[in-house]
Amino acid sequence: MGYLDIITILLFCIGIISTGLVFAKRGKNMKSFFAAGGAVPWPISGLSLFMGFFSAGTFVVWGSIAYSLGWVSVTIQWTMSIAGFVVGLLIAPRWHRTGVLTVAEYINKRLGRGVQKTYTYLFLLISLFTTGSFLYPVAKIVEVSTGLPLNACILLLGGACILYVSVGGLWAVVVTDVLQFAILTTAVLLVLPLAFERVDGVMNFVKSAPDNFFNLFNGEYTLGFIIAFGIYNAIFLGGNWAYVQRYTSVKTQKDARKVGFLFGALYCISPVLWMLPPMIYRMVNGGLVGLESEGAYLLMCKEVLPAGLLGMMLGGMIFATASSLNATLNISSGVFTNDIFKRIFPNTVDKALMKVARFSTIGFGLLAITVALLIPLMGGIVNVVISVAALTGVPLYLPVIWSLFSKRQTGKSVLITTLASLFVNAFFKFVMPLVWNCSLSRADEMILGVSFPVLCLIVFELLNMRNPAIIKQSEDYREEERLMNEAKQAENDSERSNADSDNNFSVKVIRIGLIAAGALVCLLGLITATDKIIVISAGVLLMAIGFLIGRKRNYNHS
DSSP states (O other), rough: OOHHHHHHHHHHHHHHHHHHTTTTTTOOOOHHHHHHGGGGOOOHHHHHHHHHHTTTTTTIIHHHHHHHOOTTHHHHHHHHHOOOOHIIIHHHHHHHHHHHHHHHHHHHHHHHHHHHHHHHHHHHHHHHHHHHHHHHHHHHHHHHHOOOOOHHHHHHHHHHHHHHHHHHHHHHHHHHHHHHHHHHHHHHHHHHHHHHHHHHHHHHHHHHTTTTTSSSBBBBBBHHHHHHHHHHHHHHHHHHHHHHHHSSSSSSSSHHHHHHHHHHHHHHHHHHHHHHHHHHHHHHOOOOOGGGGGGGHHHHHHHOOOOOOHHHHHHHHHHHHHHHHHHHHHHHHHHIIIIIIISSSSSOOOOHHHHHHHHHHHHHHHHHHHHHHHGGGTTTTTHHHHHHHIIIIIHHHHHHEEEEESSOOOOHHHHHHHHHHHHHHHHHIHHHHHHHHHOOOOOHHHHHHHHHHHHHHHHHHHHTTHHHHHHHHHHHHHHHHHHHHHHHHHHHHHHHHHHHHOOOOOOOHHHHHHHHHHHHHHHHHHHSOOOOOHHHHHHHHHHHHHHHHHOOGGGOOO
């Protein structure tokens, strides 16, 4: 990687971090810091959800599978598209109707304070592993491209993310997500035709591919795994506390539904664009083994991108992949501040709470860095991401989602389902291989992780079917929820001018960011020795989108 690439990366780093820092004065209270005032425009929230979800190592985790097994990596991610439409249709508007700031707040009101405490500690514990798994792929990308030590990359990138999330709050996260989406999409569209050119065209790529490379299912990723993983994705997308923020921080239930639909639409197309480069690299270099395949995407980029453009791709991927880390840091800090600290010290004023929020963001960031440093000792990122998903995703999130719709679930039934499912999954994952020297396949592991919680909840539905006290308790909560929504609507109407100001400011920041990024791409196109027209056209497109957004006044009323 040359000096021009390094300069490009530094410019992107400065731009993204600066964008986050300009929101330092926007986080004046808990609602503005953790929910962006409850009035984020749905396209911005939808793009932020998309960036936060896919960037949990897409280029490293699924890129590794794409290099090794081919098209099944696209099949796996298409389940996420279906999940987006399911969540948009059913779950997102239901979350918005609760009127809460965090999922923990909902659990407290619907299921009881004791249950809320247990779920809060479980979420914070598990989020340390998921946040670390978000940071590791970013560092891996930088390591492959620059040759810097992996641990040094983890420390540097973790520190950068902690800086602007702790200062800017949710507005910093969602606005930088939109800029990252535009930059990364431009970079991906640039690398794809150059990658095909490297292997002499699409037809030669298809002819040279290994057997079964274009099968919908391949290796351990069977039909059973795909179905179970699709169900898991719908539950994870609909129940993860960081993603629920995206449904509750928009104005209306209709907007919350649009957030899910936008996510689903983007995931119809994006996996194909993302997975083809590492698949093509298999034709260029078929000798990657073990954890080496985690770098297939970046190695393809290094193979075809001219000076400067590799830096653009790397800069886009770094901060796009860091998006999940940022979102999880923000919600973890929100849960700690709103649902632990504030309950212990209920009379704390907003100014003091904001200090707690920022310092807790730093604390969770440091813990995430520690976990990321340990991932190579856990078998690599693919093993960590999929195993954590199978073990914890459905047990932690499904029971709470189920309670949104059912009158027959109680705090006791929900908590028993979660704890029993975690115990059963851990037994089959860790105890059975150690004692009996046998283990579940990846498909069976995922199927067990999905099916056992569902069976538990169905049993409780049947047991509580004729219990009038439980149904009465649920109906009382629904009435309280209705009254709270009316009060929230009145509060939102009184704060509309502040929300309008925040929205207009965020759009202005996005506009400036897109124009600046487009100008940088055009400059790179003028400098590069090859493919000038393609690169300059991409830069002009970015600038045009920026100018178009700037012309749209009163964005939040659209």
